[in-house]
Amino acid sequence: MRRISSIALNTFRETIRQKLMYLVLIYIGILLFSVFVLSPLSVGAAKGKIIIDVGLAGISLFGVLTVIVAGSSLVHKEIEKKAIYSIVTRPVSRAEFILGKFSGIVFAMAPLMLSMVVVMAVMVLIGRGEVTVTVLLAAYLSMLEMVVMSAVVIFFSTFTSPILTSFFSLCFFVAGSLSGDLTVFANRFGGNSMKYFTKGFYYMLPNLKIFNLRHEAVHDLRFNSSDIGMTTLYALIYCAVILYFANLLFSRKEFS
Amino acid sequence: MEALNVERVKKSFRSDMMFSSKEILHGVSFSAREGEILGFLGPNGAGKTTTIKIILGLLRQDHGSVTIFDRPAGEKRSMSRIGYLPENPFYYPHLSLKEFLEFCGRLSGISNKKLDARCEEIISLVGLDRNKKQKIKSFSKGMLQRTGLAQAILHDPDLLILDEPFSGLDPGGRKTVRDIILELRNNGKTIFFSSHILPDMEALCDRTVIINNGAITKSIGLDEIFRIGENRIEITARGCSSKTLDDLRDYLERVDNKDEETFLFVKKQEYIRTVIQHIYNSGGEILKVANEHPSLEETFMNLVNGEKASAEKASEKSNSENEMKKEEVS
Numbered sequence: 152m153r154r155i156s157s158i159a160l161n162t163f164r165e166t167i168r169q170k171l172m173y174l175v176l177i178y179i180g181i182l183l184f185s186v187f188v189l190s191p192l193s194v195g196a197a198k199g200k201i202i203i204d205v206g207l208a209g210i211s212l213f214g215v216l217t218v219i220v221a222g223s224s225l226v227h228k229e230i231e232k233k234a235i236y237s238i239v240t241r242p243v244s245r246a247e248f249i250l251g252k253f254s255g256i257v258f259a260m261a262p263l264m265l266s267m268v269v270v271m272a273v274m275v276l277i278g279r280g281e282v283t284v285t286v287l288l289a290a291y292l293s294m295l296e297m298v299v300m301s302a303v304v305i306f307f308s309t310f311t312s313p314i315l316t317s318f319f320s321l322c323f324f325v326a327g328s329l330s331g332d333l334t335v336f337a338n339r340f341g342g343n344s345m346k347y348f349t350k351g352f353y354y355m356l357p358n359l360k361i362f363n364l365r366h367e368a369v370h371d372l373r374f375n376s377s378d379i380g381m382t383t384l385y386a387l388i389y390c391a392v393i394l395y396f397a398n399l400l401f402s403r404k405e406f407s
Numbered sequence: 408m409e410a411l412n413v414e415r416v417k418k419s420f421r422s423d424m425m426f427s428s429k430e431i432l433h434g435v436s437f438s439a440r441e442g443e444i445l446g447f448l449g450p451n452g453a454g455k456t457t458t459i460k461i462i463l464g465l466l467r468q469d470h471g472s473v474t475i476f477d478r479p480a481g482e483k484r485s486m487s488r489i490g491y492l493p494e495n496p497f498y499y500p501h502l503s504l505k506e507f508l509e510f511c512g513r514l515s516g517i518s519n520k521k522l523d524a525r526c527e528e529i530i531s532l533v534g535l536d537r538n539k540k541q542k543i544k545s546f547s548k549g550m551l552q553r554t555g556l557a558q559a560i561l562h563d564p565d566l567l568i569l570d571e572p573f574s575g576l577d578p579g580g581r582k583t584v585r586d587i588i589l590e591l592r593n594n595g596k597t598i599f600f601s602s603h604i605l606p607d608m609e610a611l612c613d614r615t616v617i618i619n620n621g622a623i624t625k626s627i628g629l630d631e632i633f634r635i636g637e638n639r640i641e642i643t644a645r646g647c648s649s650k651t652l653d654d655l656r657d658y659l660e661r662v663d664n665k666d667e668e669t670f671l672f673v674k675k676q677e678y679i680r681t682v683i684q685h686i687y688n689s690g691g692e693i694l695k696v697a698n699e700h701p702s703l704e705e706t707f708m709n710l711v712n713g714e715k716a717s718a719e720k721a722s723e724k725s726n727s728e729n730e731m732k733k734e735e736v737s
């Protein structure tokens with residue numbers, strides 16, 4: 152446990168060094184833009200909704216993109232520069248290394264996303280809007296989505312270059328967000344083999360749709376609260392499985 | 408007990424072309440006894456670093472086995488007894504020296520209570536007191552090398568594996584490393600190190616393993632080098648007549664003349680007295696008697712070259728044998 156946390160702390164510091172907090176400033180800029188440029192175009196109650204709409208979408212997108220950009224080179228850089236020699240030649244298993252890296256990224260991302268949530272909440276309150284429980288839950292699910300994507304990034308980075316890791320992770324993110332539509336599409340247009348292929352791909356992909364509560368949050372609709380628990384469980388299981396495979400690949404890796 | 412045992416290790420690397428691969432290590436075997444300093448000597452590209460990486464599990468061997476204190480390498484228990492200095496050390500640039508060592512110490516399981524004191528101790532041992540707060544990013548090559556040594560000995564390992572510990576160091580740094588190595592050996596640790604710097608190796612090692620083209624050519628102990636040295640007694644004299652030299656013919660390996668001086672290489676230790684007396688009695692003058700053993704460098708070059716030469720000879724021989732057979736046939 153101490154070994155994992157040491158690696159996590161080190162990764163955390165390394166990630167933080169990439170000056171991610173500037174992203175929060177960009178985020179504030181986008182929200183201000185939506186307040187002053189987009190809101191006047193809309194009428195009535197829709198005004199307050201725009202901040203929530205843009206704000207939640209921004210949290211989700213910024214979270215995932217940052218994980219991909221900041222995370223994809225972390226493992227690779229360590230192997231390339233041989234810094235990993237001083238870790239794996241100690242009594243540290245490869246699994247501990249993977250878990251350390253994963254938690255390091257997640258812990259670096261959490262404050263970033265939390266500060267975006269705070270910024271959004273403050274802006275909503277300034278606009279005399281209401282920060283409902285649903286809005287907070289939607290933000291929570293975006294963070295879970297970021298955790299899942301962190302695991303995906305770690306998985307790819309154990310065996311490919313940073314550029315390919317970013318690319319594959321982005322593909323996973325886009326396809327995972329559409330995954331339901333993907334099977335519909337295959338059923339409608341594809342032949343039999345196409346169906347099996349998309350089905351296989353479908354089960355491998357994270358189903359990111361379930362992390363999206365933004366529509367309900369914006370319009371303050373009712374939703375099934377037990378879904379939140381199930382989604383959390385799903386995220387944990389998905390991470391465990393993909394990290395297991397990451398470890399399987401990484402354990403066979405040679406460092407030359 | 409053997410601290411390190413490498414048994415018939417083979418390793419191939421995939422070459423640039425997809426399906427061909429080239430064998431780099433052809434069944435390397437050797438072992439390091441507990442408490443000795445074992446040198447690992449070989450020309451560039453011989454396979455030293457590859458062997459060391461296999462011992463540490465950074466590379467996987469295709470064949471053969473490695474044990475550390477009689478347990479398979481790679482087990483956590485084995486790994487916690489090893490300290491490793493890589494060939495061109497590189498460490499996290501964003502950490503300071505002290506932070507880096509603390510990180511390593513935690514991974515090696517040093518308790519928080521002892522960690523701080525241990526790091527301070529090691530930092531001053533490798534002579535980097537003034538740099539402990541400095542970021543590793545700004546370290547010079549020699550400072551990195553010292554950092555590498557510091558992280559290798561931090562957790563007080565029983566087996567130290569050093570890949571070219573002297574590279575990039577100034578004379579002071581070399582002395583520091585030599586002193587540390589000797590001190591560790593005196594405390595019962597085993598040290599296995601590769602180096603190109605033969606005098607360092609000669610001065611430190613109890614034994615040396617020589618690797619060439621991916622195979623162990625020879626393992627020599629220092630005592631063996633001295634035994635070779637018995638044949639190398641050189642007497643420098645002046646005023647030896649050719650008759651004197653002729654009388655001594657049976658005792659001498661070889662005679663060289665330069666200006667007025669004569670260099671006589673005596674065959675055996677026992678003959679020295681006879682030779683010297685005879686030169687005196689016939690009116691000669693002894694200028695110097697030296698008992699030189701060939702340096703490791705000479706032995707090394709002889710081995711490397713000798714291998715080439717004998718390989719050439721062997722192929723010549725087989726060629727001529729073939730020709731002879733042809734002649735017989737015709």
Ligand SMILES: Nc1ncnc2c1ncn2[C@@H]1O[C@H](COP(=O)(O)OP(=O)(O)OP(=O)(O)O)[C@@H](O)[C@H]1O
Pocket residue numbers: 407420421422431449450451452453454455456457458
């Ligand atoms: N990853 C690799 N892929 C292909 N060939 C490799 C690889 N690593 C090493 N080699 C080859 O293996 C041989 C041995 O290399 P190694 O680094 O073990 O030599 P060395 O004895 O440490 O040399 P030096 O004294 O220069 O450090 C070399 O011919 C090298 O080209």
Ligand SMILES: [Mg+2]
Pocket residue numbers: 455456457494
């Ligand atoms: Mg080498």
